[in-house]
Amino acid sequence: QSALTQPASVSGSPGQSITISCTGTSSDVGGYNYVSWYQQHPGKAPKLMIYDVSNRPSGVSNRFSGSKSGNTASLTISGLQAEDEADYYCSSYTSSSFVVFGGGTKLTVL
């Protein structure tokens, strides 16, 4: 099972909005609305930010939003803050195994 495709890095200035893409296939992202996003700070465990494409778990800021079109899902962070600097991973249910993650995107807040 190949990892979902994410850009290696994105950057933005405080207050701006950024979008991270996550491209899969019809066997994962495109075939199911079981896409999620995780935030991971260095040396820490991942944190669930978005599930079911666009739902936020309790306690997650509404600055984080998700969407999907075809085989590509997206995470948008608005009003960028310094503490948003982290690695972000998408994941999806996949018919071939169970869950597949993306390769990760490093977000730099300039």
Next chain:
Amino acid sequence: EVQLVESGGGLVQPGGSLRLSCAASGFTFSSYWMHWVRQAPGKGLVWVSRINSDGSSTSYADSVKGRFTISRDNAKNTLYLQMNSLRAEDTAVYYCARVLVDSYGRIQYYYMDVWGKGTTVTVSS
């Protein structure tokens, strides 16, 4: 406090075996599906395996199928990962994670909302 604590990691030679444990507390462990996810040094997250709440159903990534076995002891609130025939590419931090139960009480099998801090496995001669 809801908590997951992994243990059992260490240095092992190629071809060797290791059993990881994940002790759960602060929630009804027997009601939750659980996952193992790993992360090689400087690399991304990779899903490894999952088990349902009573241990009767499991799934594995192709890269570990036939070598790793996930299991659980609900009486001990503990999740396990038995790793055999270890390879250098299995070197990683291994996290156990609990599936999300949403605000409606629905089990969200593919999402993990509580993670442990991880245990490090190094496969090297």
